[in-house]
Amino acid sequence: MAHEPLTVMAQLSVSATTKAHLAKRQRVDRWVRRILFLAAALSVLVTVAIVYILLSESIQFFRQVPLLSFLTDRQWTPLFSDAHFGILPLLSATLVVAAIALLVAVPGGTLVAIYLSEFAPVKVRDTTKPVLELLGAIPTVVYGYFALLFVTPLLQKLMPELPGFNLLAPGLVMGVMIIPYISSISEDAMRAVPRQLREASYAMGATRLQTASRVVFPTAFSGIAAAYILGMSRAIGETMVVAIAAGLQPNFTMNPLEPAATMTAYIVQVSMGDVPHGSIAYQTIFAVGLTLFSITLLFNALGLLLRKRIREVY
Amino acid sequence: MAAISHIDPKEALAVKARVEQLSFYYGDAQALNRVSLDLAERRITALIGASGCGKSTFLRCFNRLHDLYPESRYEGQILLKPDDINIISKAVDPLEVRLRIGMVFQKPNPFPKTIFENVAYGLKVRGVRDRHFIEERVEGALRQASLWAETRDRLQDSAMTLSGGQQQRLCIARALAPQPELLLLDEPTSALDPIATANIEELLSELKEQVTILIVTHNMQQAARVSDFTAFMHLGELVEFGDTDTVFTTPRQKKTEDYITGRYG
Structure with a gap:
């Protein structure tokens, strides 16, 4: 049958x-x-x-250019007759801007994600999320001029000494720009935490905040860490904002109140000029590009490693 | 169990919770219709019935878990003794209720934390800081859940390294650590193998010395084995409620008889 x-x-x-x-x-x-x-x-x-x-x-x-002088020379003047090829000034500016951006974006993005995933009523979430994602659709050149023409003058009211080009304003603006990236991925990670875990926590008498901070956040942390790493890569690779608002002078400094060119800003500057193909100035673009690539690669690999190590199974 | 069957439950036993005319709605859909029953103190009451009869819904009223989701509505009352607070009243903070009533879920759901942190969770969310006291309670709860021997040397291991049966006993320990007055169990063995199930059942019989237990089960043998009282539910209504031996041997209602003899469900 x-x-x-x-x-x-x-x-x-x-x-x-x-x-x-x-x-x-x-x-x-x-x-x-x-x-x-x-x-x-x-x-x-x-x-x-x-x-x-x-x-x-x-x-x-x-x-x-020997690798050692590339890594240790404190001057970057490839177009001068007395040419120096030290990456440090570009690197320092890149790191300072990225650090400022992350100081804004990591706490900001995390708080937004926790709010949207654990606290916001469905209505608020459904309207806030698209608006946040709209922030990501604004061309970065707009953010750049926003930093140069709005944020810097505003900061100058507090700090009259602040030059028109500086690392602080583009860093802050870039942070705001990266918030939606971090919050969106973090929120997805937190929403993916099984309902049973939340219910277990609430059934123990935990408040919303306790459930969010002690259960949901740690459980979703591998995904949240990935969001941070992605945000970091973006901060380091971001170009327009810094090219417009941070200035184009290579300047070996850790002071966010000074102007300085980042690696990406330098590449823009040289690419726009008429540098002869095959010249040493032309090749600097690729050397700087390789450095940029290596750094983001390193961070991504680090992120992958981190995710594997702290991965929480549920 | 035999000792109880000849006692009239309402006279001889103290009542831990009195449910009166409890109705519950998910939005417009009514899931419970005027259920009334008493939970005897330090006894096990089992809720049986086919899937969708409302037994889990009923259980989750006791710790206001429905409040986590919008559009839930309660009617009637659940009075928790000795102070007679109405658990489902809007005036009562669900947090306060959950601090007095523990719950164990269908699927083991330990937090991705260490064994110790899992059991200590309820104390920590209550703001208990005293390390010594926490350690004492963690050990006590693990002993109550007969998990101490297996875990005493590995309290700092992740709870995820435990087997399914151990995880469920850990969840019982987690619920017991803050010393709840009432323990709710929602089909606690349905995801477990027969040996782990037998362990949990034995454990429940020991636990009722200390805590009132309300258990939902769709395994009728389990209800017959572990419970002192049985409530049979059908389509959101309480069909029959009495001491377990009576319900299983001489049910008054035809529906109950059909269900326990396997004619439906």
Whole structure:
């Protein structure tokens, strides 16, 4: 009795029309698979090509400038007759701006995420989330001029000594810009915490805040850490805001109240000028690009490692 | 159990909680319809009935867990003795209720923390700081949940390293640590194997010396084995309630008989 349906199916599959249909389906399936593979392969290929060009041009650069002086020289003056190729001034500016941005974005993004995921009524959440995501749709050049023409003058009212170009204003603005990235990913991670864990906490008499801080946040922390790392990568790689508002003078400083060029701002500056192809000035773009790439790669690898180590199973 | 069957429950036993005309609504949908029963102090009361009959809904009224979700509405009252506060009254803070009533869920749901931190959680959210007292209560609760022997040397391990049965006993220890007056269990063994189930059942029989227990189960043998009183629910209504032996041997209602003899459900 139990075999009967199987027999019927076997009879069906040998009939000619079904066979042709099956062959067609398999053909379509094969093609779809090929196209999808091509799409995936293409993106990998492009990445490989970028890394290849970065490396090959950088090798040209490091034939002329020893790595040691690149890493230790305190001056970056590739276009001067007395050329110095020390990455430190660009690196320091990049790190100062990124640090200021993260000081704003990490607490801000985390608090927004906790509020949206644990406290906000459904209505508030449903309206706030799209608005926050809209912040991410604002072109970064707008943020740049916002920093230069609004935030810096505002800061100058508090600190009259502050120069028109400085690291503080773009750092703060970039922080605000990154908040939606961090809050969105963190909120997703917190919403993914199983309902049973929240109920367990509430059933123990915990308040909302206790449940959020002692159960939901630690449980979702691997995802939240990923959000932080992503935010950090963005802060380091962000270009327009700093190119517009931080100034284009390489300046080896840790003082956020001074103007300084970041790595990305330098690349913009040199790319816009007419630097002869193949010259040492041209190759600096790639050397700086490689440095930038290595730093973000390092952070991403760190993030991956961190996630694996602190991963909480639930 | 045999000792109880010949005692009239309402006369001989103290009442821990009195449910009067309890109705509950999810939005417009009524899930409970005027349920009334008494929970005897330091006894086990079992709630049985087919899926969707409202037994879990009923259980979750006791610690106001429904309040976590919008559009839930209670009617009637649940009076918790000795002070006769009405658990489901709007005037009563659900936090206060949950501090007095513990709960164990269907699926073991330990926090991704250490074994120690799991059991200490209820004390810590109450603001208990005294390290010595916490340690004492953690050990006490783990002993009550017969988990101490297995975990005493690994209190700092993650609770996730425990087996399913151990995790559920950990959840029982977690619920017991703040010394609740009433312990709610929502099908606590449905995700466990028979041996782990037997362990939990034995544990419940020991625990009733100290705490009043209300357990939801869809396993009728379990209700018959562990409980002193049984309530049979059907479509949000209480069909029959009495001491377990009577309900299982000479049910008054035809529906109860059909259910316990396996004719439906």
